[in-house]
Amino acid sequence: MPTKKVKEKTEELSKRLTLKNELVWDKLGVKERKEVFSFAENYKEFLDRAKTEREAVNEIINFARKNDFRDINDSLEGNKFFKVNRNKGIALAVLGEKPLTEGVRIVCSHLDSPRLDLKQNPLYEKTDLAFLKTHYYGGIKKYHWVSRSLALHGKIVKKDGTELDLKIGENPDDPVFTITDLLPHLAKKVQFEKKFSEAIIGENLNLLSGSIPFPDQEAKERMKLQILEFLNNKYGLIEEDFVSAEIEIVPAEKARDIGWDRSLIGAYGQDDRVCTYASLEAIVNMNSPKTTVISLFVDKEEIGSDGNTGAKSRFLEVFIDELIDAGGMKKKVGDVRKILWNAKAISADVNGALDPDYESVHEKRNAARLGFGLCITKFTGSGGKYSSSDASAEYLGWIRNMFNKNKVIWQTGELGKVDEGGGGTIAKYLASYGMEIVDCGTSLLGMHSPFEVSSKADVYMTYRGYETFFMED
Numbered sequence: 001m002p003t004k005k006v007k008e009k010t011e012e013l014s015k016r017l018t019l020k021n022e023l024v025w026d027k028l029g030v031k032e033r034k035e036v037f038s039f040a041e042n043y044k045e046f047l048d049r050a051k052t053e054r055e056a057v058n059e060i061i062n063f064a065r066k067n068d069f070r071d072i073n074d075s076l077e078g079n080k081f082f083k084v085n086r087n088k089g090i091a092l093a094v095l096g097e098k099p100l101t102e103g104v105r106i107v108c109s110h111l112d113s114p115r116l117d118l119k120q121n122p123l124y125e126k127t128d129l130a131f132l133k134t135h136y137y138g139g140i141k142k143y144h145w146v147s148r149s150l151a152l153h154g155k156i157v158k159k160d161g162t163e164l165d166l167k168i169g170e171n172p173d174d175p176v177f178t179i180t181d182l183l184p185h186l187a188k189k190v191q192f193e194k195k196f197s198e199a200i201i202g203e204n205l206n207l208l209s210g211s212i213p214f215p216d217q218e219a220k221e222r223m224k225l226q227i228l229e230f231l232n233n234k235y236g237l238i239e240e241d242f243v244s245a246e247i248e249i250v251p252a253e254k255a256r257d258i259g260w261d262r263s264l265i266g267a268y269g270q271d272d273r274v275c276t277y278a279s280l281e282a283i284v285n286m287n288s289p290k291t292t293v294i295s296l297f298v299d300k301e302e303i304g305s306d307g308n309t310g311a312k313s314r315f316l317e318v319f320i321d322e323l324i325d326a327g328g329m330k331k332k333v334g335d336v337r338k339i340l341w342n343a344k345a346i347s348a349d350v351n352g353a354l355d356p357d358y359e360s361v362h363e364k365r366n367a368a369r370l371g372f373g374l375c376i377t378k379f380t381g382s383g384g385k386y387s388s389s390d391a392s393a394e395y396l397g398w399i400r401n402m403f404n405k406n407k408v409i410w411q412t413g414e415l416g417k418v419d420e421g422g423g424g425t426i427a428k429y430l431a432s433y434g435m436e437i438v439d440c441g442t443s444l445l446g447m448h449s450p451f452e453v454s455s456k457a458d459v460y461m462t463y464r465g466y467e468t469f470f471m472e473d
Contacts, residue, residue, distance in 0.1 A: 021372045024409045024457035025263070039281075039463065040265060040456040044255035046277045047267045048170075051250045052153045053088045053111035053299050053309075056273065060090050060280055060297060067284040072319070076326045079288070083319050088299040088309040091319045092283050095327050096292040100320070101335060103342030104292040106435070107282070107466050108311070108426055109275040109349065110301030113268070114138035114448045116145060116205060116249035118154075122242055123209070123224055130210035130223040132177070134249060135202075138302030142200035144449050145249075149176040150207065154247035156237065164235055169252040176252045177207040207249065251450040263456055264370070270452040272301065274459055275348035275441045282466035292323070293470040301349075301426055311426035316340070343435035344395075346469055347427035348462075351375045351413040353443035361420045368413030368443035370455040374465040375413040376400070377439035382422025389431035391438035399438060399469075406468040409461050413443055440465060 002010070028036065050056035064082045069092055072081040079095040089111065096104075116134040124131055136142065151169025158164060169176040181200075182191060191199040213222035214229065231237040255267035276297055283295040296319075300310035307313065320336050329335070354367040368375040378396060381388030403410050415423050431437050442462045445453040 021369070021411050022409055023371050024373050024455070024461055025371060027407075027409055028457070036456050036460040037262075039460050042281075043274070043277050043459055044265060044267065047255040047269060047273060050111075050273060050276075051151075051269055052115075052248050054155060054246075055153065056111040056276060056297070057084060057087055057090050060092070060276075063280055063284065064092055069284075072322050072326060079326075081323065081326055083315075083322065085299075085313070085315045086309050089313075089315060090297050091316065092280075092295045093319070093323055094283060094286040094289055094293050095323065096289040098291050100292055100324060100327055100329060100339050101342065102291070103344060104294055104320075104339060105289075105470055106294045106296055106316075106343055106345040106430070107275075107279045107348050107469065108296040108298060108345060108430060109279050109441075110272045110298050110305075110311075110426060111276060112138070112299050112302050113250075113271060113273070114140045114302055116140075116150075118152075118242065118245065118247040118249070120243050120245075121239075122247075123227060123239060125221050125223040128211070128213070128223060129208060130227045132207040132209050134205050134207060136205060137248075139448050141449065142202060142205060143181075145205060146179045146181040146200060148178065148450065149252040150178055150249050151176060151252040152247055153250055154245060156235075156241050156247070157244040158236060158241050159238060162236075164237070166235075166247065177209060177249070179205050180208055253451070258453060265454045265456060265459065266451050268450050268452070270442070270444055270454050271350045271447055272348070272441070274350060274444075274454055275462060278442075278459065278463040279348050279466050281463050282470055285467060286470055289470060290473050292327075294319075298426060305426055305429055311429040316430075337433070340433035340435055343433070344398075344469075345430055345435050345437040346466065347389075347425045347430065347437055347439045348441050348466065349377075349425040349427075349439055350441045350447060351377050351439075351443045352415055352447045353413075353445050355445055361416050363414060363417045366412065366414040368411055370443060370445060370453070371457050372411040372443075373409035373458060373461040374403070375411055375441060375443045375458075377413050377415070377441075380415060380422065380424050380427065380439060382424075383419070387424050387428065389428040389437060391427075392436065395436040395438060399440070402468060402472045403465060406464075406472070408465045408468050410465065411443075 050059045069080040069082045072083045082092045084090050115137050117137050119133045122132040153167050156164040210227050214225040251268040258264035258266045279295045298311045300307045305311040351368045353370045354362050379385050379388040379390040425439050427437050427439050442458045
């Protein structure tokens, strides 16, 4: 039997040397718990108001203006600025005391989420019912989107050039839309005997949109014509206007508390608006930072970050160039490259939390868990770390020591077993500038589903982590 002295040494070594992840709830006092729940309420309201990237940009602009940020295209006065990128991306910055060329701090999150989009020629009728054809956006499980209430959000540019912002299905009095599913009595051959991924066909994700016919019984496509007449009378639309439209189909439900203790949040779009909101709250608290801080919000991450609103665009470079003017620096060739090369950044994106019903796909020693704080993801990619930036040991050492010093509760995470799957983020695109960067965000259950689950404790620690990153010299 070990002696008392040996046992004491064992306990001391175990406490001092081994890594122990900590539940956030175990470390919070009464006051901090109240802050966690208060922060979550504001976050849920943001989720309900910002179900698309355009809506998120509008919310960020409103938030920024209330906190004394100026549109950099309108004024170079003060030290708090924002710049909008085609209404689907935006950047906020607070100029610091140090010269920009010594580097900046960047937290970058994405505003888009997996969803359905209307096709450019969507309206048709079949078997005396009116439908809208869709094309799914990003990585979804198609069966998630059938037999549920859905809302339409988006923008239409009409024939005369006027713009219409559309949001149908969110108010209690609004109609909703749905995609019908096959009853189980008839599904044996069509669905049950197929592979899981083939049971629901993408081309069949068609929105049920109406069933009243146009009064003239000799008219062709009477249901379609009736819908077109309604759209024309209510909105001044013609069918051709769908060509110049961006209409997104999203769940009609609002963000809700989960569990008796209300410790969890269930909502659409938490990937990646949880990091978006945390980054937004973090930067508006900055007034006179030593180093310039930037919250960058981009589009198109879910489909590869391409396009003029994605992380591969030159929007960040343009914003940095304008910040040089705002800071009164004498501009030199290469300044933008130097600033980005010396930058430190966080790719603010989510990770998949360990699901107890699907433990086999996770490597549990390296899987994130709900309630254990902000998740640091050293690398993403798939297989042999393909398509990943893979943060350096030096940078991870700086990050974890910074979080420890400021009592930010954190954990590490990996997106599944080595041969199981994987995924990517915007980290590799920002890393191409030469900056130090690591993925750091909230872990979720049900990621990429219409009802993702987060822990309020993790949401709050994500905010605390980004705030600390901005404040730390």
